[in-house]
Amino acid sequence: MxxxxxxxxxxxxxxxxxxxxxxxxxxxxxxxxxxxxxxxxxxxxxxxxxxxxxxxxxxxxxxxxxxxxxxxxxxxxxxxxxxxxxxxxxxxxxxxxxxxxxxxxxxxxxxxxxxxxxxxxxxxxxxxxxGFFLSHIKRMRKLYSDRREFFIEQFSHLLSKYFILEIPEAGLHFVAWVRQKEHMPMITRVCAETGIRPSPLSSCFMKAEPKPALTFGFAAWSRAQIREGLSKFASALNSKLN
Ligand SMILES: Cc1ncc(COP(=O)(O)O)c(C=O)c1O
Structure with a gap:
């Protein structure tokens, strides 16, 4: 190449x-x-x-x-x-x-x-x-890997109607592409109302206009918090967009 x-x-x-x-x-x-x-x-x-x-x-x-x-x-x-x-x-x-x-x-x-x-x-x-550094990284990698798997599972189950989840090999966040761009204003409103705060992908761009998407961090949340946050987000979206 x-x-x-x-x-x-x-x-x-x-x-x-x-x-x-x-x-x-x-x-x-x-x-x-x-x-x-x-x-x-x-x-x-x-x-x-x-x-x-x-x-x-x-x-x-x-x-x-x-x-x-x-x-x-x-x-x-x-x-x-x-x-x-x-x-x-x-x-x-x-x-x-x-x-x-x-x-x-x-x-x-x-x-x-x-x-x-x-x-x-x-x-x-x-x-x-x-010797604490390496063991800390190993412990956190295991914890984040578990949270990542759980996030993918919950997100796919609850929100795949509205988003396509991009699954990277590394990192501590996901990009979720909005399937229908006309949903974006309502998604933004639902985020504000529910207190779920993914960042819009557009906030990372100065000029180019990317397709509408949100970025979700997963590493800081326990399984229970991930389930609760995504369920709240999904039910608010279901009530507004269905
Ligand atoms: C692309 C990139 N590089 C580096 C970092 C880390 O920056 P810092 O060490 O200043 O916290 C970040 C933090 O999110 C980042 O997004």
Whole structure:
């Protein structure tokens, strides 16, 4: 596979990608595309910024190497975050950069805000080195996998009349496409009335107008909460749209 580029377009200097889980649509980049992207970056001397958020929460499909692992010419800047593994307000993430970028990046960070809180970093370092990190990820992957399965089952049972649920291989949310776009205003009203708050997919787009869809997070909710929320949503929709 090769990546075509119109001849008039200028070469990129940096390419930002989320290969484990595209946000918001949720696709995982195939191995063929990963290697083609690295070849492309090499051919135009560009860097790839690999935002690998959610790589820890992959439930199906073959294991895939990250771009950084496939790259042997130092074109990939890899980044991971604690926001999904632990919690977003911790505000800790990390970058694995090619040697030549380490010093410039440290300088940029120093001008931005010097550094992240030292006590939080030290606590996280102990969490990592004392073996809690891996066991935590394993436990959460199992929990989220169970919630994900349950969400799919309940959603398909209760709401497939109105939505097509997109099932990604990884991540902590689903995209549900609205089957009939004329239903969208009423769906928006029902969300406001019931307090069920999926985000409209359109909120992620500046110009392009995607087909109407909602994004539903599932990871923060127990089975009972998922069942209760989706049942409430479905019965409100049934009463308005039938
Ligand atoms: C595409 C993408 N990358 C990274 C993150 C994590 O960002 P941060 O580490 O700033 O919380 C998110 C959070 O939702 C995201 O959607």
């Amino acid at each position: 090769t990546i075509a580029r119109p001849s008039k377009q200028r070469s990129p200097k940096i390419i930002y990608v989320t290969p484990s889980h595209q946000f918001p649509l949720g696709m995982t980049m195939s191995l063929a595309r990963r290697t083609a992207l690295i070849d492309f970056a090499r051919s135009c001397d560009a860097y790839i910024f690999e935002d690998d958020h959610n790589s820890e929460f992959r439930y199906t499909g073959p294991p895939l190497p990250c771009l950084q692992g496939l790259d042997n010419v130092g074109r990939v800047i890899y980044s991971g975050t604690m926001s999904k593994i632990l919690y977003p307000s911790l505000r800790l993430a990390y970058i694995l950069a090619p040697e030549q970028l380490v010093e410039p990046m440290i300088k940029i960070r120093a001008v931005m805000d010097q550094h992240s809180p030292a006590i939080d970093q030290a606590t996280l370092a102990r969490f990592l080195t004392e």
